Every structure is written in structure tokens, then in C-alpha cells.
Amino acid sequence: xxxxxxxxxxxxxxxxxxxxxxxxxxxxxxxxxxxxxxxxxxxxxxxxxxxxxxxxxxxxxxxxxxxxxxxxxxxxxxxxxxxxxxxxxxxxxxxxxxxxxxxxxxxxxxxxxxxxxxxxxxxxxxxxxxxxxxxxxxxxxxxxxxxxxxxxxxxxxxxxxxxxxxxxxxxxxxxxxxxxxxxxxxxxxxxxxxxxxxxxxxxxxxxxxxxxxxxxxxxxxxxxxxxxxxxxxxxxxxxxxxxxxxxxxxxxxxxxxxxxxxxxxxxxxxxxxxxx
Amino acid sequence: xxxxxxxxxxxxxxxxxxxxxxxxxxxxxxxxxxxxxxxxxxxxxxxxxxxxxxxxxxxxxxxxxxxxxxxxxxxxxxxxxxxxxxxxxxxxxxxxxxxxxxxxxxxxxxxxxxxxxxxxxxxxxxxxxxxxxxxxxxxxxxxxxxxxxxxxxxxxxxxxxxxxxxxxx
Numbered sequence: 371x372x373x374x375x376x377x378x379x380x381x382x383x384x385x386x387x388x389x390x391x392x393x394x395x396x397x398x399x400x401x402x403x404x405x406x407x408x409x410x411x412x413x414x415x416x417x418x419x420x421x422x423x424x425x426x427x428x429x430x431x432x433x434x435x436x437x438x439x440x441x442x443x444x445x446x447x448x449x450x451x452x453x454x455x456x457x458x459x460x461x462x463x464x465x466x467x468x469x470x471x472x473x474x475x476x477x478x479x480x481x482x483x484x485x486x487x488x489x490x491x492x493x494x495x496x497x498x499x500x501x502x503x504x505x506x507x508x509x510x511x512x513x514x515x516x517x518x519x520x521x522x523x524x525x526x527x528x529x530x531x532x533x534x535x536x537x538x539x540x541x542x543x544x545x546x547x548x549x550x551x552x553x554x555x556x557x558x559x560x561x562x563x564x565x566x567x568x569x570x571x572x573x574x575x576x577x578x579x580x581x582x583x584x585x586x587x588x589x590x591x592x593x594x595x596x597x598x599x600x601x602x603x604x605x606x607x608x609x610x611x612x613x614x615x616x617x618x619x620x621x622x623x624x625x626x627x628x629x630x631x632x633x634x635x636x637x638x639x640x641x642x643x644x645x646x
Numbered sequence: 647x648x649x650x651x652x653x654x655x656x657x658x659x660x661x662x663x664x665x666x667x668x669x670x671x672x673x674x675x676x677x678x679x680x681x682x683x684x685x686x687x688x689x690x691x692x693x694x695x696x697x698x699x700x701x702x703x704x705x706x707x708x709x710x711x712x713x714x715x716x717x718x719x720x721x722x723x724x725x726x727x728x729x730x731x732x733x734x735x736x737x738x739x740x741x742x743x744x745x746x747x748x749x750x751x752x753x754x755x756x757x758x759x760x761x762x763x764x765x766x767x768x769x770x771x772x773x774x775x776x777x778x779x780x781x782x783x784x785x786x787x788x789x790x791x792x793x794x795x796x797x798x799x800x801x802x803x804x805x806x807x808x809x810x811x812x813x814x815x
Contacts, residue, residue, distance in 0.1 A: 385701075389716035393708075393766065396715040407712045414661055414710070421665040429669055495664040499711065500675055500776055501759075506664070533712050540712070547771045568771045 398502075398532060398548055401517055408535045411506075415538045418495040419508060486600060487641035488522075489513060493633050494538070503546040503568065504529075505633060510537040518598050520639045526604035526627040527551070527592060528636055539638070544605070545570060545630050552595035553605055553624075558583045561593050562622075564605055570630050573606055578620040584611055590624050600639065651803045655683060656703055660710050675779035677787045678755070680707050680718070684726045685751035685784075686744060686791055690799035693730030700726025714766060721758040725751045741789070748788035752781045 403411075491513075495506040509515050511534050521528040521541050529549055533540040542549045545566040553564035553575050560582045562575040575590055588608050594601025606626035613620050659679040667676040680703050688696025704722035708715040729751045756777055798804035 386720060389720045390765070391716075393714040393716040393720070393762070396713065397766070397768075398713050403712050404709075407709045410706070410709050411712070414657065414664075417657075417661045418665050421661055425666050425669055496668045497664065497711075499663075499678070500772060500780055502711075502713065548768070568773070 398542070403533055403535065411535045411538055415494060415506070415508070415535075418506065422494055486639045488637040488639050489515075491515075491539070491636055491638055493636065503543040503549075503566065503630070504532070505541050505543065507539045507541060507636065507638070508537065509638060510535050510539055512536050514640050515539045515638055516640075520599045520603070521636050522603060522639065523628060523633070523636045525629070526606070527599065528628050528630070528633065530598055531638070541636075543630050544573065544626065544628070551599055551605075552593035553590045554593040554601075555582075555584055555608070556589040556591050558588070560584055561595075562590075564590065564624065571625060573624040573626055575608065575622040575624050576614075576619070578622060580613070580618055580620060582620055584608060584620065584622055586610065590622075648803055652699070656680070656706055659683065660707065672783055673775055673779035674773070675776045675783055677783040678752070678780065679787065680704070681722060681725065681751065681755055682748060682784050682787045682791060683795075684722045685729050685747050686788060686795040687799075687804070688726040688730035688751075689733065689743065689747050690795060690804070691730065692733040693727045696726035696730030696733075697723045698726070700724070717759075717762055717766075721755055721762065724758060725754050728754060741792075744788045744792035745785045748785045749781060752784045756780075 489509060491507040491509040493505045494508045497504040507515075507521075515531060515534055517531055517534060519531045519539075521530060527544060529541045529543040529546070531539045532542045543566070544551065544564065545568065547566050547568055550563055550565045553562050554560070555562070555575075560578060562578045562582075565574045565576055567574055575584075578584060586608050590605045590608065592599045592601055592603040592605060604627050606624040606628075608622045609625045610623040611620060612622075663676065663679050667679075670676065684696070684700040684703055687699050691699070700722035701719050704718035704720070705716070707718045707722075711718070729747050732747065795804065
């Protein structure tokens with residue numbers, strides 16, 4: 371077995387203390403990456419993008435082949451459904467037009483995107499570890515992306531930018547335990563905090579008042595508090611409600627609208643006044 | 647040459663971990679390729695070089711993750727050193743060796759990870775099933791990679807010349 375000389379011992383001790391110090395300094399909320407980090411990410415980004423495209427193509431091809439038989443059965447089934455749906459479609463068109471008229475009457479406006487500039491981005495990588503839940507996008511500071519910008523897709527809120535290089539942006543997903551955001555039950559306007567629990571299809575709405583009127587299937591949106599996320603972004607719907615152990619507050623299990631494991635194209639909201 | 651080979655191994659592992667392995671998850675977990683390399687290299691190189699390679703690989707990984715820089719460097723350096731202590735006691739040709747080493751190294755990894763997370767004040771929320779799957783997955787990868795590492799350390803890319811032998815005490 372190796373024996374350490376006294377000099378090496380002090381050297382290693384110094385190194386350990388130094389590392390403990392740096393890891394405390396470089397937590398998830400720091401604003402700027404150091405040059406070596408930026409360099410490393412920018413070098414690896416095109417490689418990651420390439421491998422991701424190839425992986426997606428291969429897995430598509432494999433699933434196409436293995437699903438052939440199933441697809442045939444489904445095809446027959448769907449042909450029947452098409453006729454059925456055609457008749458429903460004309461009925462729905464009536465509803466749609468009615469809806470448009472009512473909307474105009476009530477002067478309803480969705481908050482989403484009305485005051486915000488957005489750019490589209492593709493997911494080029496996912497987090498390499500089992501610890502965090504992040505994705506890497508192919509847009510960076512060259513495209514005007516900055517820290518804390520919200521990320522959405524047509525389903526709803528995805529997360530926020532936590533690190534930017536020239537050509538990439540790292541996004542902390544809502545499902546990460548560190549990605550908390552202010553939430554609001556749309557119907558009853560009950561405020562709470564949306565927290566990730568590290569699972570892909572589950573969030574928690576916590577700090578709800580004991581007498582809060584929350585029910586299953588109610589939709590949860592962003593509250594706009596905290597100044598990072600705009601108000602009114604769709605988050606998910608409530609599937610379960612429980613009283614916390616202390617008996618004072620309630621919490622609700624929320625199923626997110628966004629499928630975090632299937633993100634491909636997303637939008638970065640770049641017009642946030644704080645981030646610019 | 648050896649340095650270039652190790653650097654390429656490290657870069658490829660980082661890219662593969664962040665892309666390809668995402669679609670090869672088992673029970674929600676993927677293997678920690680970097681950790682497996684550190685364990686295997688320590689096994690053939692001994693504690694000091696094991697610790698050194700663990701430190702460098704971990705540090706580059708930290709810079710790539712860009713969060714809590716030093717956490718992987720410290721953990722993988724420790725794992726490299728501890729696993730490296732088994733260098734002379736184990737029969738390297740035995741298939742049980744890489745599996746036992748990978749299992750021990752991975753358990754140590756999670757132990758240190760939880761300990762450092764307490765120090766950082768960030769309660770690590772990882773399901774036990776993910777840890778278990780990660781342990782098994784690491785053992786599997788170690789089994790696949792062991793032969794190559796062992797052969798290379800004998801007469802290939804990873805071989806150290808005689809003048810280096812003394813360094814390892």
C-alpha cells in the first residue's frame with residue numbers, strides 16, 4: 371500500500387479544502403460561467419447535436435419496424451374512426467365559431483406571448499448525470515438568450531435558463547427540485563408554490579391554505595410572482611390533494627401538461643425586462 | 647499519446663452520457679461512464695494514479711456540468727484512491743474483480759454524493775430505485791470495459807513504462 375509523505379499529505383488536504391470551497395461558490399444560481407466551462411460546452415455542443423440527431427433517427431427507424439404489425443391493425447381501426455369524426459368535425463366547427471364570437475364579446479385575451487418576444491430552439495442534449503434535470507438548447511447569448519429566461523412550448527411551462535454560452539443554453543426543468551415557481555389555481559385563484567420532486571410526470575403545489583378551495587382536475591398556471599415567469603402560463607392539473615403533516619397547510623399533486631422526457635422544439639421568451 | 651487517448655475517452659464519454667444514454671435508461675437511471683473509467687483505471691494503476699485520474703476526470707465533468715465545481719473531482723478522486731488500494735490484492739484476470747470494484751466504487755460514490763450534498767445544504771432527491779439501477783448499470787459497463795482497460799494497461803495505450811512504476815510506491 372502506498373504511504374503518503376508529509377508534504378503530499380498537506381498538498382492533498384489543501385486541494386480538498388479548495389474543492390470544498392469552489393463547489394460552495396459555484397452553486398446552481400451563479401450568473402456567469404467561467405471561460406473553461408464556456409469553451410468545453412461550445413466544443414462539445416456540435417458533437418452532442420450530431421449524436422442526438424443520429425440517435426433520434428435510429429430509434430425512430432427501430433420503432434417503425436417493430437410497430438409495423440400493430441400499425442396495420444391500428445390503421446383499420448382508425449379508418450372507421452375517421453368517418454365518425456368527420457361528422458363530429460362539422461359540429462365542432464359550429465362550436466368553434468360560437469366560441470370566437472363569445473370571445474370577442476368578452477374581450478378575452480390570453481396573456482401568453484402577447485407581451486413577450488420569443489425564439490424557437492431545439493433540444494441538443496439532456497443532463498449527463500442522474501442528479502439534475504436539465505436540457506441543453508442550441509441557442510445561446512449570440513441569439514440574445516440570457517439567464518432566467520422562461521422556456522415554454524405549446525403545452526405549457528418547461529423551465530428557465532440557468533447557464534448560457536455563445537451557442538447553447540442550459541435549462542433547469544420545472545420537475546427539478548430546485549426549479550420552484552409561483553403557481554395559481556386558475557379557477558379559484560388560490561396561490562401556492564409549484565415544486566419538482568425529481569419525477570418526470572409529477573409536480574407538487576405546496577403552501578396552500580388549509581381552507582383553500584382546490585379540487586382534482588383544476589388547472590394550475592404561473593402566478594407571475596418572482597418576476598421570472600410571466601403570469602398565466604399553463605403548468606398542469608391537480609390529480610390529488612393532501613393535508614400536510616402539520617395540519618396547517620394543504621398540498622396538491624400536479625400532473626404537468628408538458629412531457630419532460632419528450633421535449634424537442636421549445637420557445638425561449640426573450641423579452642423579459644429583468645433578463646435584458 | 648496516452649494523455650490524448652484518455653482525453654478522447656473522457657470527451658466521448660461526456661457526449662455519450664448527455665445524448666445517447668438518455669434513450670438507454672434502465673429504470674430511470676443511466677450509468678456513470680466517467681466513474682466506471684476511474685474505477686477500472688484505478689484497479690490497474692493503483693491508488694495514486696487512480697486518485698489523479700479521478701481528480702482530472704471529475705474536474706472536467708464538473709466544468710462541463712458547470713454546477714458545484716469540485717464535487718465530482720473530490721468524489722472521484724476519493725473513489726480512485728480507495729479502489730486503487732485493491733490493486734495488488736486482487737487477481738486482475740478474474741471477472742468478479744471489475745464487478746466488485748464497480749459496485750464498491752459506485753456505493754462509495756453515492757455515499758460521498760449524499761455527504762457532500764448535506765455540506766452544500768441541498769437535500770439530494772434521488773429515488774432508491776434509481777441508485778440501485780445505477781449501481782447495476784455501472785457494474786455492467788465495467789464488465790464490458792474491463793478487458794480493454796486491462797489489455798491496454800498490460801501492453802497498449804494505458805501502459806506505464808518502468809520509470810513510472812516507482813511513482814506508485
